[in-house]
Amino acid sequence: MGLRSRLGRARDAWADRMAVVRAAEVVDDASWEDLSDALLLADVGVATADELVAEVRRRVGRDGLPDGERAGDGVLEVLKEVLVERLGGVDRSLALGGSPSVWLFVGVNGVGKTTTIGKLARREADAGRSLVLGAGDTFRAAAADQLAMWADRADVPIVRGAEGADPSSVVFDAVEHAAARGADLVLADTAGRVHTRSNLMDELAKVRRVAEKGAGTVTETLLVVDATTGQNGLVQARQFAEAAEVTGIVLTKLDGSARGGIVVAVQDDLGIPVKLVGVGEGVDDLVEFDPADFVDALFAADVAA
Amino acid sequence: MFEGLSSRFEGILKRVRGKGRLSEQDVEEFLAELRVALLEADVHLSVVRSFRDRVRERAVGVEVSGALNPGQQVVKIVLDELTGVLGGETHRLTFAARPPTVILLAGLQGSGKTTTAAKLARLLKAQGRNPLLVGADLQRPAAVEQLRTLGGRIDVPVFSEATDPVEVARAGLAEARRLGRDVVVCDTAGRLAIDDDLMAEVAEVSAVLEPDHTFLVVDAMTGQDAVNVAEAFHARLELDAVVLTKLDGDARGGAALSVREVVGRPIAYASTGEGLEDFDVFHPDRLASRILGMGDVETLIEKAEETFEQEKAEAAAARLMEGTFTLDDFLEQLKALRKMGPISNIMGMVPGMAQQMKDVDTEVDERRIDRIEGIINSMTPAERADPDVIDGSRRSRIAAGSGTQPGEINQLVRQFREMRKMMKQMGRGPGRKAAKARGGKKGRKGRGGRTTDGGPVLVDKKKGLSLPGLGDLPAGLGGPGGGLSAD
Structure with a gap:
């Protein structure tokens, strides 16, 4: 089952453009422009879209179109191939190996960090790992409450501090707590922050350092990115990568009409792979990122279900 | 990425x-x-x-005009165009005749x-209203909790x-009436997808x-999907305006521009920081330059418009x-020169001049210019057109009229004559060719006021005379050692 088919979605400008791309009987300049437009509407960004189209053109020029397909569909096939190649070939597993291992979740406000941790907590607990949640978002009102609800659902312990407490100390306590209980894994939340505020980014760097002060080892720093994010996503990723050594992306909210094309640019530009994708509100709707699935979803042309 | 248009515009400006x-x-x-x-x-x-x-429609064939x-x-x-697209004027919140x-x-x-x-509450x-917050987001865990915490911070009651x-909304409205609150701000659930x-x-x-x-609350970081979201909401709810959030990063907020253009609803408020007070009525024109990242370019235009009319100056230079x-x-x-600011500042813009200016008492210089203005203002049109007609009695009259000494008038007239003669020579002299080449290629007029290079005088037959950083002005005015020196 593809990512897209899990939820119905509104018909949008993107679908219209894709329909035009597919319908093309011959490949001409207009086709390339349509293809470029479709990529732009998926938030891939101008530079990446230009590169992708150039590569597809090169291949079509060299090898011709795939046999037996309408020109438009053929072009699309080549594009998918190019995309899967670009996105593929990287390790997407979530690293363990500390005692405990710490997975740190970072990102701007409202992208779904807390929810992602909640879902992942459930998944890891189901997989038999013992874990502790660290409510490091001490800034947002009730963020800890929200995480506590998830902890409750997944039946895992949570360490939280007072509102406004130092996030590093909360994460440190969570790691200590986990170490004392012999837990495998700490999932640590952090406050959403604007990536251009250097003091907040410094704080994040500190959280990361402090998390390793005791027994813990930060084996993953996951940047949570919302699928509706536009070109700013690339800047975000760059800033967070600088502050916290980001090891992977979690792409959330891919169940809307948003395409999440920005992650193509992020992986292309920064080499940070997407590791997980959130495709729905359910606790099971956080899945491993699969390039082929993602690319299919990116081009799923129309209303499903 | 995101370096904005400023540098690109500069490239364009250079070319044209x-x-x-x-x-x-x-x-x-x-x-x-622009598209990129x-x-x-x-x-x-x-x-x-x-x-x-x-x-494109407006720009093709645009010609030089004005400044x-x-x-x-x-x-x-x-x-x-951008400001127009964003909805020229600022949105005003109206209040119901019968509260809330x-x-x-x-x-x-x-x-x-x-x-x-x-933030809105x-x-x-702060504007003297008595709002009630109603929390109708029962979906997200702890959403109501969050609203209560925030309400506590700003001392505004929260109902949920x-x-x-639907029941919360109904009861919330009744509660507002009961408490005599005059504005109700209702939070609703957001879902992951538009369904x-x-x-x-x-x-x-x-x-x-x-x-x-x-x-409609829209995140400034939203990409191409913003339009779909807005259209979907607008179809069901008839939006009145948009609130743009998270405009405090380096997100350009282009989504907002799109919503305004596609749905036809203005942006009423924008949130520009994490603090509850970082929220205010939205001013469209400010986002326009943010989107293009061209604060500099805007300033540049303002400067060009502020300074004197180029054509007039050029005509004068041609006569010179x-x-x-x-x-x-x-x-x-x-x-015109004085409009650009204190003489010392303007001189400071001219390369090599700043150093020299250090030794000059610029206040004296300013006063001297005042006197020159006074002298010329006391002349008849005929005298101004041809200072040679000024004889002893005219000189006495002008001196009396301007509160100066006849000797000063002599000095001014003499300097003016010399300057005119010198300029006339330059106008046809051997130096002209070289100067013209520089004026055509490297003249930095396009940058208005921010000129930094070039020789002391650039001459171009059509454009007339221009001194970098000073716009157009006679060489004699160049500063120390020139006709206006303080000595």
Whole structure:
């Protein structure tokens, strides 16, 4: 089952453009422009879209179109191939190996960090790992409450501090707590922050350092990115990568009409792979990122279900 | 990425500076850059298209006029159009004749509705209203909890109950009436996707509340999808305006531009920081330059417009070349020069001049210019046109009229004559060719006021005379050692 088919979605400008791309009987300049437009509407960004189209053109020029397909569909096939190649070939597993291992979740406000941790907590607990949640978002009102609800659902312990407490100390306590209980894994939340505020980014760097002060080892720093994010996503990723050594992306909210094309640019530009994708509100709707699935979803042309 | 258009515009300006007219190809190159800039700012593709078409229509064939060269004019066209697209004037919140005024907030999850509700309530409270926050987001764990915490911080009551959103809305309205609160701000649930369930729920809440204003909350970092979201909400709720959140990062907020253009609703408020007070009425013109990242370019245009009319100055300079420059022209130049600021500042812009200026008492210089103005103002038109007619009795009259000594008038007239003679020579002398070449290629007039290089005098037959950094002015005014030296 593809990512897209899990939820119905509104018909949008993107679908219209894709329909035009597919319908093309011959490949001409207009086709390339349509293809470029479709990529732009998926938030891939101008530079990446230009590169992708150039590569597809090169291949079509060299090898011709795939046999037996309408020109438009053929072009699309080549594009998918190019995309899967670009996105593929990287390790997407979530690293363990500390005692405990710490997975740190970072990102701007409202992208779904807390929810992602909640879902992942459930998944890891189901997989038999013992874990502790660290409510490091001490800034947002009730963020800890929200995480506590998830902890409750997944039946895992949570360490939280007072509102406004130092996030590093909360994460440190969570790691200590986990170490004392012999837990495998700490999932640590952090406050959403604007990536251009250097003091907040410094704080994040500190959280990361402090998390390793005791027994813990930060084996993953996951940047949570919302699928509706536009070109700013690339800047975000760059800033967070600088502050916290980001090891992977979690792409959330891919169940809307948003395409999440920005992650193509992020992986292309920064080499940070997407590791997980959130495709729905359910606790099971956080899945491993699969390039082929993602690319299919990116081009799923129309209303499903 | 995100370096904005400023540097690109500069490139364009460089290319078109020497031209009197923008060719179609110039404009197309420019439009291609504009397209990239807008797309990088997350403006929707369809909006980019229509925007580009409008700019193209206005920009092709633009000619030099007034103080702006073609490149600057195109930049101005873009700014004009952009501000127009964003909804020229600032949105004003109206209040119901019979309170409470009801404001409904809708939007996707994570767009910042709950925080916006509190920020809006805070703003209203600061304006002397008595808002009530209603938490009808019963979906997200702890959303109501969050609203209560925020409400506590700003000392605004929060109403919610664990029933269903429609019931909360109904009861919230009753509570507002009971407490005599005059504004109700209602937070609603956002879902991950635009789906029918969500829309039906929000529509039901809306039906119960009969809001005076329905605001769509949009994250400034949203990409191309913003338009779909806005259209979907607008179809069900009839939006009145948009609230733009998270405009505090480096997100360009192009999404907002698209929503305004596609849905036709203005941006009412923008949130520019994490603090509850970082929220205010939205001013469209400010986002325009943010989207293009062109604060510099805007300043540049302002400067060009502020300073004197280029053509006038150039005409005077041309007369100067021909030796028909009059004291009237001289006075005009003096005034224009002074409009640009204190003499010392202007001199400081001229390379090599700043150093020399250190040794000059600029205040004396300013006073001396005052006196020169006074002298010329005391002359008759005939005297200004031809100072040679000034004899002893005229000199006495002018001196009396301007409160100066006859000797000063002599000095001015003598310097003026020398200057005119010198300029006349320069106008046809051997130095002209070299100067012209520089004027055509490297003259930095296009940058208005920010000139930094070039020789002391650039001469071009059409453009006349210009001194870098000073606009156009007679060489004699150049500063220390020139006609205006303080000694």
